[in-house]
Amino acid sequence: MFDHPHQRPALAEGSLTVPGDTQLYYGILNPGTAQPMISSPVKGWQQFVTIVDSYMQQGNVLVSADEYLDGDDSVFVGTFMQQTNVSAVTMFERSLDWKDIQQTINRNPYARIISISARPLAQGLTSFVVVWLDSTSGQTVVTAPSYAAFEPLYQAQLNNGNRLVVLAVYNSKGNTAFIGVFEPNPTRGYAIALAPTWAVFENIYASAQADGNGLVDLQIFDDPTGQRWYDGVFLQGSSGTVIAPCDWTTFSTILQSLKGVVSVGVVPGLPQPTWSTSLSAALSNVQGYSWAAGYKGSVVQSGQAGDTRSANPADSPQTAWSAGSLCNIASVTKPITAIATLQWLNSKNLSLDTTFSQYLAPQIQVFGPGVANVTFRQLLQMRSGLEQDNNLYTSDFWDFLRTYLAKPVTSTYTYSNTNFTILQAVLELNTPNGYAEWVTTNILSPLGLDATVITPTALPQQQATLSYKDNLSTAAGDYWPTITFLGAGGWIATATAILQILNGLRTYKLLPASLTAQMFDESLGVYTFSGQYGLYYYHDGGLDALSGTRMRTGFVHFSNGFDLALLVNSAVPDVIKTMIDAFQG
Numbered sequence: 001m002f003d004h005p006h007q008r009p010a011l012a013e014g015s016l017t018v019p020g021d022t023q024l025y026y027g028i029l030n031p032g033t034a035q036p037m038i039s040s041p042v043k044g045w046q047q048f049v050t051i052v053d054s055y056m057q058q059g060n061v062l063v064s065a066d067e068y069l070d071g072d073d074s075v076f077v078g079t080f081m082q083q084t085n086v087s088a089v090t091m092f093e094r095s096l097d098w099k100d101i102q103q104t105i106n107r108n109p110y111a112r113i114i115s116i117s118a119r120p121l122a123q124g125l126t127s128f129v130v131v132w133l134d135s136t137s138g139q140t141v142v143t144a145p146s147y148a149a150f151e152p153l154y155q156a157q158l159n160n161g162n163r164l165v166v167l168a169v170y171n172s173k174g175n176t177a178f179i180g181v182f183e184p185n186p187t188r189g190y191a192i193a194l195a196p197t198w199a200v201f202e203n204i205y206a207s208a209q210a211d212g213n214g215l216v217d218l219q220i221f222d223d224p225t226g227q228r229w230y231d232g233v234f235l236q237g238s239s240g241t242v243i244a245p246c247d248w249t250t251f252s253t254i255l256q257s258l259k260g261v262v263s264v265g266v267v268p269g270l271p272q273p274t275w276s277t278s279l280s281a282a283l284s285n286v287q288g289y290s291w292a293a294g295y296k297g298s299v300v301q302s303g304q305a306g307d308t309r310s311a312n313p314a315d316s317p318q319t320a321w322s323a324g325s326l327c328n329i330a331s332v333t334k335p336i337t338a339i340a341t342l343q344w345l346n347s348k349n350l351s352l353d354t355t356f357s358q359y360l361a362p363q364i365q366v367f368g369p370g371v372a373n374v375t376f377r378q379l380l381q382m383r384s385g386l387e388q389d390n391n392l393y394t395s396d397f398w399d400f401l402r403t404y405l406a407k408p409v410t411s412t413y414t415y416s417n418t419n420f421t422i423l424q425a426v427l428e429l430n431t432p433n434g435y436a437e438w439v440t441t442n443i444l445s446p447l448g449l450d451a452t453v454i455t456p457t458a459l460p461q462q463q464a465t466l467s468y469k470d471n472l473s474t475a476a477g478d479y480w481p482t483i484t485f486l487g488a489g490g491w492i493a494t495a496t497a498i499l500q501i502l503n504g505l506r507t508y509k510l511l512p513a514s515l516t517a518q519m520f521d522e523s524l525g526v527y528t529f530s531g532q533y534g535l536y537y538y539h540d541g542g543l544d545a546l547s548g549t550r551m552r553t554g555f556v557h558f559s560n561g562f563d564l565a566l567l568v569n570s571a572v573p574d575v576i577k578t579m580i581d582a583f584q585g
Contacts (some may be wrong), residue, residue: 015195022269022532023068023585025251027079027243028215032260038252044317045094048076052092055080058233061090064115064263065129069530091132096125098143098179098411102342104142113181117168117261122528122535124521126170139165140182150178156478158206161186162232169219171522174513176223189236191212194229198245205242214238220245220267222534224513225506226296226561228270268533271560271583276303278582279566286475287570288321289466292499296561297507299499307463308569314476315466321498326455327465327567328480330489330541332553337420337487338380338525339501340439341511344427345376346515352377352524360405363398370409379419380524382527385409388416392483392490401425417488420525424487435487447504454493458482467549468570477569478545489541498555498565506563520557529576532584534559540576558583 015306037050037060052062055078104115111132117128140162144150154164156181163558185585191213195201205215213234222228230240243254245267255262275293283289288306292299304321311318319325345352347370356379357364357372370385378384387407394400404418427435436456444454458464458481465472466477483490501544505509511519520526520537529536536558544553550571556564556579564579 011313014499015382023248023266024219024220024269025077025248025264025266026220026245027251027262027264028218028240029243029258030240030261030420032081032237034082036255036262036264038255038264039076039078039080040252041075041077041248042077043073045074045076046490048078052078052090056090059083061133062092062131063090063132063133063261065092065345066117066264066266067094067119067127067129068266068268068535069119069121069534071295071530072090074121075494076129077264079262079264083210092130094127094129094239096121098126098128099309100527101130102141104130105130105254109510110134113141113166115168115249115446116168116181117265118168118177118179120171120254120535122530123523124173124517125174126167127472135142136369138184141275141536142178142180142182144178145172145178146175149179154180157182163188163190163235165235167217167219167231167233167339169229171222171224172517174508174515174517176221176554185235191234193232193234195398196227196229197231198230201232202244205232208232208234209241212236213238215242217263218242218265218277220265222267226559228560246446250415257263268559271533271558272563272585273583274585275564275582277302278585279578280305282581283568283572284577285470285472286568286572287471287473289566289568290321290325290327290495290564291564292323292495293565294499294503294506294563297503299496302496306471306569310466310468310473311478312474312476316330316364317462324453324494325465325567326453326492326494327553327569328458328483328489328543328551329491329498329553329567330542330551331417332539332555332565333487333489333491335525335539335555336439336443336501337423337435338519339443339505340427340435340487341376341380341423342511342515342519342524343442344438346511350376352380356426357405359430360401360422361429363425363429364402364405365404366406368406368408372406373465374409375421377522378523379423381522382415382419383413383414384419384422385414386416386418388414390415390417392417392485393481393489394484397425397484402521412427417485420488421485424485427487427550443501443504443510446509447500449497449500453497454491455540456482456486456490456492458492467543467545467551469548469550470570473549473570475547475549478547480503480543480547480551489543495565495567498553499563499565502557502563502565505557506561526557529580530578531559536580536583538576538579554578 088543115131118128123245163185164184168179177473292302540554
């Protein structure tokens, strides 16, 4: 009855073209006699290097640089000042490994760091861009993986008569990491302020200025929970003043009216999702749908439209979607299985690079060429190389796997449901009561979710959500019995239940912060998209019947604390794009 129930997600990483510029530009002005110079944002490091070289050939030096993502592309912007001293030479470097930067620092002890940018990229990477000026400094650079680790280092520098002059703050492995540059300056007053809103920061800034303290650095960043922070460094007697965050046109216009040297920073604007109106417009031709949106770990909005069961007499009783409507979530199941696998590995102190085959005994003990070398990481990333098989149903679970795993490894990346069926099998054999009970005990119950909102068992045919072609079809809908390969695509849930699982990830109720970050950074059961407001993590699901009816489901773990779950019981061209468009507006 069913044909190819799931395909590789339609939205490949970075496949959307991101329109417009949603970045905000901010800066610090140190008064002078010349108009500040800034390069227009340019894609690609080599292109930026070429621009910097052209400015330097005209007698200017680079004083700051920052970076942001536009789709798959890194975009760079820099500010410059006129070179008034022949010895004032700029050195600048970009690396994805801080160790490279540290080596440059060690080789150039007399170079003075004047700017550091640290921006998260996909796959858990961070891009560091550092600008030096050829000037005696006596600087000390400290790095810390969290504020708890940074604070004692910071205090020690203060006690030694050093003052913080350059600060970089960025997210790394589920924590907020810090880089601080200190210089000897024991006689000058000093302050550092952290504010949760721009209005609060403005008040702190005004008070600091009134006390004779100027701004020497400003970092605007979003912590792992999505909270935006404004972190200012002040020094007594400094003349630095702030340029408030604004769009590129406004920022570049402001600079034309100033005199002095400007350092620049870039941060994504704050999103203003239009969930209800955007989803309603995009899904006007579907049979029906349900969605739930979250913010910083709480459900903030939800909605439904259309029917789970149509007016066709064969589908009686006609039923409207409600907040409590259960629907097959298809491959949105895979992140749930990924969480369960990570929990189990963590409980056993097992590495992701552990091979899985040893954990299938006694049910399966014969493996095809290369299969015994496949690791849990490769299964979670769809990189096992096992033959593609997107089956969700079988008459005998273990017989299917015995036959399947006797085949050889033949490729590197292939989207295949069986990767997660294998993970289901491992948990079935190596947990007290099997896969479904492990998920219930360790994922669902801690979040207050019970069988009324998420279940592995299909509802009776007369109650279940059915799949359709669209809202114009008069044909009867298709019923989906309980799916045998539960770990690959079999859970049945409400949109709010899926959102609650996302909330559980965001608030670290399901996995420790470091393991949560690893799940997203390394694409363990999820995929990554670089959007207008940063990195988003997603998975979609689909069930396709021979009759042409469809189920389409998805979730997106957005930046800035937002999450969205969507269930649709008919065809949607691209469910993830639909959700991203609703977020980006």
